[in-house]
Amino acid sequence: MDRIAHPGLRAKEMSAEDAAALIRPGHNVGMSGFTGAAYPKAVPVALAKQIGAAHAAGQDFRIGVWTGASTAPELDGELALVDGVDLRMPYQSDPETRKRINEGSMNYCDIHLSHVAPTVWQGFFGRLDTAVVEVAGIDEHGDLIPASSVGNNKTWLDIADQVILEVNEWHSLELLGMHDIYYGTELPPNRVPIPMTHPADRIGQTTLRVDPEKVVAVVRTNAPDRNSTLKPVDDISKQIAGHFLEFLEHQVKVGRIPKNLLPLQSGVGNIANAVLAGLDSGPFRNIYAYTEVIQDGMVDLLDSGTVAKASATAFSLSPPAAERMNERAAEYREKIILRPQEISNHPEVIRRLGVIACNGMVEADIYGNVNSTHVMGTRIMNGIGGSGDFARNSLISCFVSPSTAKGGDISVIVPMASHVDHTEHDVSAIATEWGLADLRGLSPKKRAKKIIDTCAHPDFRPALHEYFEWAQKVSKAQHTPHDLSKALGWHQRFLDEGTMHS
Structure with missing residues (x-):
């Protein structure tokens, strides 16, 4: 026609x-x-x-x-x-x-x-x-x-x-x-x-x-979509995914969520695909997704039957997966629903469905505030996207990242986030390759200890503990103790010397 x-x-x-x-x-x-x-x-x-x-x-x-x-x-x-x-x-x-x-x-x-x-x-x-x-x-x-x-x-x-x-x-x-x-x-x-x-x-x-x-x-x-081919899932991504999936299993075990979970949202990237790949070998079946984009890993889960149906606003598929989608579109349209983003990201719907969200971050501070957009506080990367829609309104909101960047010169866990997109009030959990910190029900100082001991890279933990202890000594207020003269010192050191290591 x-x-x-x-x-x-x-x-x-x-x-x-x-x-x-x-x-x-x-x-x-x-x-x-x-x-x-x-x-x-x-x-x-x-x-x-x-x-x-x-x-x-x-x-x-x-x-x-x-x-x-x-x-x-x-x-x-x-x-x-x-x-x-x-x-x-x-x-x-x-x-x-x-x-x-x-x-x-x-x-x-x-x-x-x-x-x-x-x-x-x-x-x-x-x-x-x-x-x-x-x-x-x-x-x-x-x-x-x-x-x-x-x-x-x-x-x-x-x-x-x-x-x-x-x-x-x-x-x-x-x-x-x-x-x-x-x-x-x-x-x-x-x-x-x-x-x-x-x-x-x-x-x-x-x-x-x-x-x-x-x-x-x-x-x-007559031209194909252009999405980047996904990198092979590395060991760090697998470790982060493992911590997140273990966390979900525990939530099922204690009766907080059903055996087939609640609708899943995952951000774009390697870690998200690692999480999806881990789901296929885990105990969960008949899962539903309510997310923004459908990546290769989600298509694999639909093929295996682990995910029953997925709702999103777009595909974000590698060239081979995009060709597969075109060839089998009649089959996939029974399993996939694409909606306007004002619906896929609608706060009311996200809250009603009890979505479990997993998104990436640039950095998190010891109290659980997350920066997902700016490098060193002023340089924009991509933007907040839909992470805020899901972080604020999901039943569970987890942020994930490797614990270091730039070959180990940057700690993703810092004393104070240099820019905040997601306040501590909207962050249920933080995960790196070292572990997942469930922050729900914890006061700020307890969150700090949990994040440092669970998520920070061991090379940076002593300095983070040192800052936290110092802040408690010098801060006149003890609810969220900070030394403002030192709180962003790690970022300044990186800008001056090319490393956060002292």
Whole structure:
């Protein structure tokens, strides 16, 4: 079948260059994409060339770029290289984009992923001039067959003044039926409860709606998603995963969670995949996932039957796994539900379902405050993403990381976090390769002892104990004792000397 089955929209087919020319300087552009899944492949590249040409001619041409989350070099990278972005939000992982944010030439707004849609609807980022959305196809009614991510596409299509569609023939049309697009969200005071009580509930429709009159261009493409191939799971990741899985087994044993656990959320990365791999050899079966992204490890669990169904907003698959997903899309759509991120990350739903969350971190301090975004307090890495949505609202919220970085020169456990994304109130447990510290029910000073003795690298434990004991001596308040003159001294030492070791 023709991927563009609607005659009126087929008549608007044009080249990526002609479509990009419809985006003007100063436009805010809502792009599809969540991780390297279903981001537009052609229009951003063509737009970057036009911006570069404008700059070469002495003309100012920059745009606002809004997405679901991170994208890929053809979008974030190309636009950053020509200094074409004024404001980027809400999450990014591109090296060129990160470089410009940290040098101050690109504005960046890092917000919770569940907050993006309502914040945009309220107009805080201004008008959305253009939406550029990749889809798998357009049916005869003009409805859009979503591709490998949903993200904020529903919102972009609803509110943009004009819409450019990329129809990517690389995606399988068998994806139709996998998605669950809910159109019942409202702003206060008209907000109503999200009608979900189980991760596998379907509450919406399988296609995206768009006003055909707003569509100004349709571009055909045929190009794969670009996600990084996952690194082989290393020993440290396996050790961290082992501690987390042992913790879950204990929670079942003492009766806090059922034998098939509660819905699982896992962040992106090697440790998350190690945890998922460990689940396949563990005692748990008939597990459900309520998460943001589906990685290779989750697909393996669906294949083995360990996970019954998984709900997310996007795939984040290596190239071989992405090809497998395309080839077996009809089979996987019975096991996978892809939703808008305002639903996949909705605080009310996360709390109601009792999600068990596992996310990565940059560092944690001895009292349990977690930094997941900034290196040495000021240099942004990627952004908070959805970790805050899940940390604040999950039944159990665990943060994981190797205990050191930079070849052992940086301790991930520090006296005071140089930036805080997740306060001690939202952190149930912290795990490194040395162990897992369950922090629930502990006062700050008891948390400190637990974290140092359980999670810190042995090379740094004596210095952490020394700081903690000193802080108790000099602090006038003993609830959370600190010596503010020394609390960030480890970070300053690294900046000055290249190591946190004294």
